[in-house]
Amino acid sequence: MSTEKTPASAQDIVFDHVVKTYPNAASPAVDDLSLTVSAGEICVLLGPSGSGKTTALMMVNRLAEITGGDIRIGGRSITDHDPIELRRSIGYVIQQTGLFPHLTIADNIATVPKVLGWDKRRVKDRVAELLDLVGLPVAEFGRRYPSQLSGGQRQRVGIARALAADPPVMLMDEPFGALDPITRERVQDEFLALHERIRKTVIFVSHDIDEAVKMGDRIAIFREGGKLAQYDTPRTLLKEPADEFVARFVGADRGLKRLTLTRLAELDLTPATSGDAALPAIGADASLRAALSLMVAEGTDAVRVMESGDGGGGGEVGAGGEGGEGPGGAKALGTASLDAVRKAGAA
Amino acid sequence: MSAGPVIPDFGDPSACVASDATFCADWFTDHWWNLFWPALLQHLELTLIAVVLGFVLAVAAAVLCHFKGWLAAPVSAVTSFLYTVPPLALFQLLVPVTGFSVLTVEIALVLYSIYLLFTTFLTGLREVPGDAVRAARGMGLTRRQILFKVELRLAVPSLIAGLRVATVMTIGIVAIAAYVVDKGLGSLILKALQSPFNTQFIGAGALAVVLALAADGALVLAGRLLTPWARTRRA
Ligand SMILES: Nc1ncnc2c1ncn2[C@@H]1O[C@H](COP(=O)(O)OP(=O)(O)OP(=O)(O)O)[C@@H](O)[C@H]1O
Ligand SMILES: [Mg+2]
Numbered sequence: 082m083s084t085e086k087t088p089a090s091a092q093d094i095v096f097d098h099v100v101k102t103y104p105n106a107a108s109p110a111v112d113d114l115s116l117t118v119s120a121g122e123i124c125v126l127l128g129p130s131g132s133g134k135t136t137a138l139m140m141v142n143r144l145a146e147i148t149g150g151d152i153r154i155g156g157r158s159i160t161d162h163d164p165i166e167l168r169r170s171i172g173y174v175i176q177q178t179g180l181f182p183h184l185t186i187a188d189n190i191a192t193v194p195k196v197l198g199w200d201k202r203r204v205k206d207r208v209a210e211l212l213d214l215v216g217l218p219v220a221e222f223g224r225r226y227p228s229q230l231s232g233g234q235r236q237r238v239g240i241a242r243a244l245a246a247d248p249p250v251m252l253m254d255e256p257f258g259a260l261d262p263i264t265r266e267r268v269q270d271e272f273l274a275l276h277e278r279i280r281k282t283v284i285f286v287s288h289d290i291d292e293a294v295k296m297g298d299r300i301a302i303f304r305e306g307g308k309l310a311q312y313d314t315p316r317t318l319l320k321e322p323a324d325e326f327v328a329r330f331v332g333a334d335r336g337l338k339r340l341t342l343t344r345l346a347e348l349d350l351t352p353a354t355s356g357d358a359a360l361p362a363i364g365a366d367a368s369l370r371a372a373l374s375l376m377v378a379e380g381t382d383a384v385r386v387m388e389s390g391d392g393g394g395g396g397e398v399g400a401g402g403e404g405g406e407g408p409g410g411a412k413a414l415g416t417a418s419l420d421a422v423r424k425a426g427a428a
Numbered sequence: 429m430s431a432g433p434v435i436p437d438f439g440d441p442s443a444c445v446a447s448d449a450t451f452c453a454d455w456f457t458d459h460w461w462n463l464f465w466p467a468l469l470q471h472l473e474l475t476l477i478a479v480v481l482g483f484v485l486a487v488a489a490a491v492l493c494h495f496k497g498w499l500a501a502p503v504s505a506v507t508s509f510l511y512t513v514p515p516l517a518l519f520q521l522l523v524p525v526t527g528f529s530v531l532t533v534e535i536a537l538v539l540y541s542i543y544l545l546f547t548t549f550l551t552g553l554r555e556v557p558g559d560a561v562r563a564a565r566g567m568g569l570t571r572r573q574i575l576f577k578v579e580l581r582l583a584v585p586s587l588i589a590g591l592r593v594a595t596v597m598t599i600g601i602v603a604i605a606a607y608v609v610d611k612g613l614g615s616l617i618l619k620a621l622q623s624p625f626n627t628q629f630i631g632a633g634a635l636a637v638v639l640a641l642a643a644d645g646a647l648v649l650a651g652r653l654l655t656p657w658a659r660t661r662r663a
Binding site: 139142144164165166167168169170171173175176177178179180181182183184192193196226227228242252 | 557559560562563564565566567568569570573577578581582584655656657
């Protein structure tokens, strides 16, 4: 997840000593939150239930009004905007997508463009473009109702709808929370691939550390009482948790989780020799964790790393050929030893 | 008592009428245009006015209570009180004020049906999925747009359900309104009550039933047309 490419359309989001105290609440739901989400990055808000993640997110589009501090998008305070105008310039995706059950997929996506007064032609083209972007051809899906889609498809429509007016910023509140693990992983991969192309600034709420590590350029860990415990890249967070709370939250297996951050392709592989044919094979796309898992499963202390397909971030095709002999003539790139994996993971 | 026809002045009695049978189809068809059809139209008209007025008032009240939650309890209390007054008593109470008029009938009909409509509509609005409303707010729809584009659209099944009950009920009460105005199928029934000749009474009664069934069917159909999304559940 490189962050170099930041087209003009993305904007940074700055939380500046933000406080939210709900009326009649004894203590704040979000307490003195300061963090900066760089333009084009995905920031994951992670924390236990009730720690204020949703509240922090909803303050950005003023579904919850801040009671202290300020939030700036692209340098401009959100309180300078009319809330309605502000929301129309921010993509918003919630769990179960919040699709309108009474509107077709096309009409769902067209909602914001229509209230913005776009002409019919432009709305229609935009709907087709977006459905195409999320892999649901408009001819087949445009006239269906949400109840006629699978959960994963609905989620993709939710994302397309949030992108309709090409907002520089997207807010996503546990968008994949209701999906089964396999579908969730696929939709996550698709979203990452999509993000590579569109590079919006994204704030993404999750309560799943694995999802956060996978999706986030940076992760903000919240603790009870709406306090920010740590804000760092996944790698730093897993390597140097700021305190006991963060260490417990990221889990005792944080060493293993760190292995998911590196792909075999990034290792200096040992050149293949004739004796390697017996080693289990795995695609270069796979993470160090998958390689380690394979070594444990097969009782070896090295794996044979095979050239993998296009290497694109997953997408529709099942995740890179884990352990399988690639069909046809997949070329062996070399081998990775247990020691190499351990060292790379510790780096 | 003579064995002759009891209904006077309708020309030569047919064999059926002469024998004082329970129902005489020939007499019914003979008097369709001058008796039954006009009464049916009046009945429909009285019902339509009441239901449309009741609908508009109930939607307005429900929307108001949906926006200002504290209004729901008092509005509900007043309308449910009106609902407990028997329709006949309501007519009785209104006649001194508005006389033996269509106005009296309509006021009573609306007051009587509004509780039912109001409660189903308000429930319908409150049961709109919160996710859809939160998404709509988050996308930057105004309160008005959320009401008209999301909430009222999703409440259509409740609107239809309320209208069905209220319409069938109103068609029944309009029959009683004949005590106040000489209109509708009720007035045919009322007049026939005093006579042993039953065709007019049975014919008018049956027409009221048919009218209720037809109105109910029309509303079901309208509901289907207005909620295409509800018909497409995945198999
Ligand atoms: N509308 C509201 N009015 C009053 N208090 C609220 C409101 N919304 C949330 N809270 C309180 O604010 C705190 C933070 O809630 P929030 O929904 O932001 O948590 P969260 O981190 O998103 O939790 P979860 O993971 O369960 O979604 C909680 O204590 C909650 O009870
Ligand atoms: Mg939440």
